[in-house]
Amino acid sequence: MRRRTFLKGAATTALMSRLRPSGTAGTSRAAQTKRLAFGGIQIECSTYSRIRARMEDFTVRRGQELADDPFFSLLKTYPYPFQPTLLATAVPGGPVERHTYEELKAEFLHRIKALLPLDGLYLAMHGAMYVEGMQDADGDWISAAREAVGRDCLITASFDLHGSLSRREIDNLDMLSAFRTAPHIDRQETARRASDMLVHCLDRQIRPTLIWSPIPVLMPGERSSTLYEPAKRLWAQLPAMNAAPGVLDASLLVGYVWADEPRATASAVLTGTDPDLLRHDALSLAQQYWDARKEFKFGVPTDTLDACIERAQALPTKPVVLSDSGDNPTGGGTGDRADALAALLRHHVQDAVIAGIADRPATEACYRAGVGATLPLKIGGTLDPQGSRPVDVTAKVVFLLPADSLPERQAVVEVSGISVVLTARRRPFHEIRDFTSLGLEPTSFKILVVKAGYLVPEIAKIANPNLMALTDGAVNEDIEHLPKSRYRVPSYPFVPDLEWKPFTLVGARSPQRAL
Ligand SMILES: [Zn+2]
DSSP: OHHHHHHHHHHHHHHHHHHSOTTSOHHHHHHHTOOEEEEEEEOBBOTTOOOOBOGGGEEEEEHHHHHTOGGGGGGGGSSSOEEEEEEEEEOSBSOBOHHHHHHHHHHHHHHHHHHOSOSEEEEEOOSBOOBTTBSOHHHHHHHHHHHHHOTTSEEEEEEOTTOOOOHHHHHHOSEEEEOOOSSOOOHHHHHHHHHHHHHHHHHTTOOOEEEEEEEOBOOOGGGSOTTSTTHHHHHHTHHHHHHSTTEEEEEEEOOOTTOOSTTOSEEEEEEESOHHHHHHHHHHHHHHHHHTGGGOOOSSOEEOHHHHHHHHHHOSSSOEEEEEGGGOTTTTOOOOOOHHHHHHHHTTOOSEEEEEEEOHHHHHHHHHHOTTOEEEEEESOSSOTTTOOOEEEEEEEEEEOOOSSGGGOEEEEEETTEEEEEESSOOOOOSHHHHHTTTOOGGGOSEEEESOSSOOHHHHHHOSSEEEEOOOSTTOSOGGGSOOOSSOOSOBTTSTTOOOOOOOEEOTTOSOOOO
């Protein structure tokens, strides 16, 4: 709030200066000519996944299409225009294919170079990207951006709270801000904090100090939701910390646990102009996070798939929303596993819906057969045949989504009283309309199986109750038993008796490096 008020004043000054006859204020003229740009890449990659993110998995917005994205309309509220470059986003998954990454990076850099010279750059990142054959891919992207814009340009960045930071990222950025909520309901506010900070620093000719404390703790998002303790109280103190004079941003990141990388840790990061205060706050957040490490627990009841199904059947309420957490595509899961279908059949469950299983061959077979047809189907294991086994069923096609392109296709089939949503490509089912658009009323079912970890608010609202099945997959929540790491630094809970004291690192571009 405080900074917003400052900024408003600064922006008004800049605006007023435009109205003055030219030549009356040298600094105002400089302010008029600020050149800003924005872009980035956002994907979360499980290094335990066998699938690869290819170009067709990315939504790439560039140029005017990116400028017109309603999400970034906030960038039009500043006195200086933010020029669009390229933003590539994808559903979380496996590592990015090297060639795809290099192609996206080359175009991004080409677009940046066409806009030079730049005074400021806003990078909209996720922070948990992994590229084939490359450690610290986000650091690679950010340092390439730095090289392109040069030393004088200020770079700000926004990150997902599940991003992992590195020395390379910190050394090439001037400032950053991360989401403060999980489930993420503050994407816009975070983008606003990151861009406000950039404009504020440019207006006042500030080169901020960036202080980072990496914390050797790794938790899945499902054990660190900000709806529950201890995350609730840890993150709740950030706005007050941020409001102190000398602090431009206070961020705390959980990091990404399904990445076997040295940078995979939690982080406390402070941006501002008072290095002593920033260091104090970073150390305080890091110590508190460390002290709370054994408190991180799942926010909802968890059990095996079979036990969750038995429990759901015994409950008098509905719909019981059962999270198939190990195959959650929004966490990096493959989304093609049919384990939940096999378990529901095993338990002779009626009145259940599974949304959804990514299976292009089965989806295509349904479209070929048409609504009303009954056909034999093999469901599951098509994207990662080594990861899971398909289930052989006889299915009746009950709904086919009219779709403009093959990847958009979705079919609803009935298998022994269970409704199964088959999708041509990996996708989450996070909104009620994801169901209603397929003719399904989610509250009418006894059991609603979703491939998710923690539930997003819209589905959480109807869950009566939510049970989380700790299932197998590329984002298995049983993190203590993940395959042995090769690159990860010693961290809790992988090293249960780890001893650690917080420390801080100062970004290489910060004016006062020696603290
Ligand atoms: Zn996240």
